Amino acid sequence: MPPPPPNKEPVLVPPLENGMTKPPIDKPAMVVVQQPAATPITPVPIETGVNVFEDPRIVKLIDGLVNGKLGDITPTVDFSYKYGYAYPSVDSLLDTSDMETVNILETLAQNGILIKQPFEKFNIDPDGQFQLVPTEHCPRDDSSNLIKGQLIEHFSCGYVGLDKDFKQDSRYVCPKCHKDLRLIGTDYRNIGIHYRCQDDGEIFTTPVIKWRNLRTRKEWNQEELKEMEVYSYRFSPDKKGWLEFQLKPKTQLVDFLRVQGYQVQELAQLTGKSGAIHTVDILAIRDDILTKIILGVGILVAGSGESEVGLEALFRFDSRAYDIGINYKVVIAIPRLGAEGINFANRQMIRAFEAKTMAAVVSDITSIPRSRMSLQSNVDAGYQAETSLAAVSANVKTTISRFLRNRGYEVFEQALIAGKSGIEHVFDIFARRDDRIIVPSMAIGIAGSTGRPVELDEISRFDAAAFDSGIRNKVFIAIPQISVQARQFAKQQKIDIIEQNDLGKLL
Numbered sequence: 001m002p003p004p005p006p007n008k009e010p011v012l013v014p015p016l017e018n019g020m021t022k023p024p025i026d027k028p029a030m031v032v033v034q035q036p037a038a039t040p041i042t043p044v045p046i047e048t049g050v051n052v053f054e055d056p057r058i059v060k061l062i063d064g065l066v067n068g069k070l071g072d073i074t075p076t077v078d079f080s081y082k083y084g085y086a087y088p089s090v091d092s093l094l095d096t097s098d099m100e101t102v103n104i105l106e107t108l109a110q111n112g113i114l115i116k117q118p119f120e121k122f123n124i125d126p127d128g129q130f131q132l133v134p135t136e137h138c139p140r141d142d143s144s145n146l147i148k149g150q151l152i153e154h155f156s157c158g159y160v161g162l163d164k165d166f167k168q169d170s171r172y173v174c175p176k177c178h179k180d181l182r183l184i185g186t187d188y189r190n191i192g193i194h195y196r197c198q199d200d201g202e203i204f205t206t207p208v209i210k211w212r213n214l215r216t217r218k219e220w221n222q223e224e225l226k227e228m229e230v231y232s233y234r235f236s237p238d239k240k241g242w243l244e245f246q247l248k249p250k251t252q253l254v255d256f257l258r259v260q261g262y263q264v265q266e267l268a269q270l271t272g273k274s275g276a277i278h279t280v281d282i283l284a285i286r287d288d289i290l291t292k293i294i295l296g297v298g299i300l301v302a303g304s305g306e307s308e309v310g311l312e313a314l315f316r317f318d319s320r321a322y323d324i325g326i327n328y329k330v331v332i333a334i335p336r337l338g339a340e341g342i343n344f345a346n347r348q349m350i351r352a353f354e355a356k357t358m359a360a361v362v363s364d365i366t367s368i369p370r371s372r373m374s375l376q377s378n379v380d381a382g383y384q385a386e387t388s389l390a391a392v393s394a395n396v397k398t399t400i401s402r403f404l405r406n407r408g409y410e411v412f413e414q415a416l417i418a419g420k421s422g423i424e425h426v427f428d429i430f431a432r433r434d435d436r437i438i439v440p441s442m443a444i445g446i447a448g449s450t451g452r453p454v455e456l457d458e459i460s461r462f463d464a465a466a467f468d469s470g471i472r473n474k475v476f477i478a479i480p481q482i483s484v485q486a487r488q489f490a491k492q493q494k495i496d497i498i499e500q501n502d503l504g505k506l507l
């Protein structure tokens with residue numbers, strides 16, 4: 001058995017070669033390139049000469065349609081909506097209001113991307129409101145004080161009146177001649193359902209119908225109402241191939257992430273801690289055993305007529321990401337982020353790309369054969385049961401380094417990292433993996449005690465150093481195990497704990 005290696009000199013972690021990030025501080029580097037106000041997406045001429053790709057929200061909608069994530073678009077008719085109907089699935093995908101959505105759908109229908117079909121018709125009043133209920137009126141004096149019933153004629157005296165005038169307990173008695181009405185057809189006959197105006201006594205079969213607006217209380221004649229048609233939309237199948245081509249950069253990004261070993265889901269629907277359901281444009285998850293990378297990509301688009309993605313869209317993405325528990329955040333801004341947005345993204349550790357830049361990064365990578373992705377591990381000289389603590393620690397370090405290298409990580413043992421405070425910290429292992437879009441990194445602390453569990457002070461020192469160094473993924477290896485108190489602390493601070501018995505899973 002070889003003796004444990006002596007403690008090596010700390011190794012300063014060099015910056016990444018591609019210069020995209022400034023490791024080891026796990027902070028997003030901004031790669032958004034400010035561009036002149038030129039159209040960022042190549043204009044696409046279509047039949048009508050209108051370039052639908054000028055509106056980034058349309059691009060997003062088309063994306064959903066092309067990928068089949070958004071099926072037929074049918075309106076939801078519900079009086080709680082301002083206009084009585086809406087397309088909530090589209091609203092939530094595009095972050096648009098009811099009428100903005102309708103305008104977008106109309107634009108796509110005009111361009112032949114969507115096929116429009118009549119779905120429902122409403123009456124709206126001259127104020128444009130739909131909250132209307134019918135009211136019945138007397139044709140003579142317009143009164144709405146009406147009663148409705150069966151009109152009865154008493155043959156012997158000729159009196160005609162509504163059935164309620166005849167009714168006395170269980171009998172029919174003529175209010176004029178006071179005789180009992182016994183046999184229908186012989187004593188009396190039913191003329192039919194009629195109305196009687198309580199104000200002027202007018203009897204009639206068809207009242208005048210008017211429409212009362214429940215909000216404004218105004219009443220309208222039938223002729224004053226307008227008809228509003230509501231449509232459903234479906235994707236025109238013959239546009240698919242053409243649109244798919246337009247959306248290639250995104251497809252490339254997804255492919256790229258898959259090649260990097262991520263499980264990728266597009267337009268993923270997730271329930272957050274708050275209970276709200278969120279849609280993430282691209283959700284990519286990779287379980288690296290020592291750490292789990294949950295990458296959320298938001299495709300943020302500028303509002304119509306705006307040249308930059310607003311700060312609000314970025315806020316929303318960030319709070320959604322937080323609610324879902326995404327630990328790596330990437331936004332693709334179409335066409336770009338403003339200065340405020342860039343600052344916010346930096347503060348919130350969001351990596352931001354322009355769609356164009358992203359396309360370049362991704363296509364660049366897909367053309368490079370990947371040699372780093374060798375997932376097969378060399379199990380030859382794996383972890384062995386050792387007896388002395390120093391030997392065990394050294395062995396663990398070797399095992400973990402090899403494990404991480406096999407998974408494409410760049411590994412630094414005794415890594416020297418300068419913290420924000422200016423203090424330099426040495427981590428047993430610092431590892432990072434340049435996935436180009438993000439650079440997942442982690443600090444690993446190894447501590448061992450003979451005959452007792454590793455205590456809180458050790459892990460809290462490690463945690464403070466990691467915090468000062470801006471490292472988010474923290475793994476602490478305790479040999480042989482960790483104390484209860486220290487475990488609680490680790491849980492609070494989101495430090496993954498690996499004990500001696502768990503090491504087998506890294507082989």
Ligand SMILES: [Zn+2]
Nearest residue numbers: 138141197200
């Ligand atoms: Zn009347």
Ligand SMILES: [Zn+2]
Nearest residue numbers: 154157174177
């Ligand atoms: Zn009578």
